[in-house]
Amino acid sequence: MTTRVLMVCLGNICRSPLAEGILQSKVDPKKVVVDSAGTGSYHLGNKPDERSIAVSRKYGIDITRQRCRQFSPKDFDDFDLIYTMDHSNYSNVIALARNEDHIRKVKMLLDEVESGIREVPDPYYGSGDGFEKVFHLIDKACSEIARKLENQS
Ligand code: 4NP
Numbered sequence: 001m002t003t004r005v006l007m008v009c010l011g012n013i014c015r016s017p018l019a020e021g022i023l024q025s026k027v028d029p030k031k032v033v034v035d036s037a038g039t040g041s042y043h044l045g046n047k048p049d050e051r052s053i054a055v056s057r058k059y060g061i062d063i064t065r066q067r068c069r070q071f072s073p074k075d076f077d078d079f080d081l082i083y084t085m086d087h088s089n090y091s092n093v094i095a096l097a098r099n100e101d102h103i104r105k106v107k108m109l110l111d112e113v114e115s116g117i118r119e120v121p122d123p124y125y126g127s128g129d130g131f132e133k134v135f136h137l138i139d140k141a142c143s144e145i146a147r148k149l150e151n152q153s
Pocket of ligand 1: 009010011012013014015016038042122123124
């Protein structure tokens with residue numbers, strides 16, 4: 001059986017494209033399919049942010065084929081697990097849930113790890129090594145998710 005995982009942030013150009021690419025790189029694509037979406041609609045159809053493309057390329061992951069899309073209530077039916085990057089994304093997704101089953105699917109990404117940080121900070125307006133830091137936060141959580149999914153199959 002295929003497990004379908006959706007990564008969600010605000011813009012779907014910085015954090016969730018990284019999360020999609022990183023988790024997909026750690027799992028068997030025949031067993032786990034990963035996608036991403038944004039709660040906002042600012043960048044629909046766009047490629048990920050150049051800074052996310054660059055940091056993922058640095059670690060051997062190509063995210064250039066991804067295109068921005070908006071989270072839709074249909075995603076609750078299409079995905080088994082929905083990971084949000086911050087509390088705002090979480091609230092916006094939960095607000096669209098239609099039943100308890102939908103709500104149970106939604107988790108904060110960093111709740112998968114004991115990092116002391118619950119939110120993946122939005123690096124969009126920052127400078128410097130924001131994208132590098134975000135990459136490693138997401139990478140750690142995705143390693144844990146991949147390990148759990150592997151143990152389930
Ligand atoms: P993301 O970052 O949610 O990690 O993709 C953002 C990208 C763009 C905007 C906000 C956050 N924006 O307002 O355009």
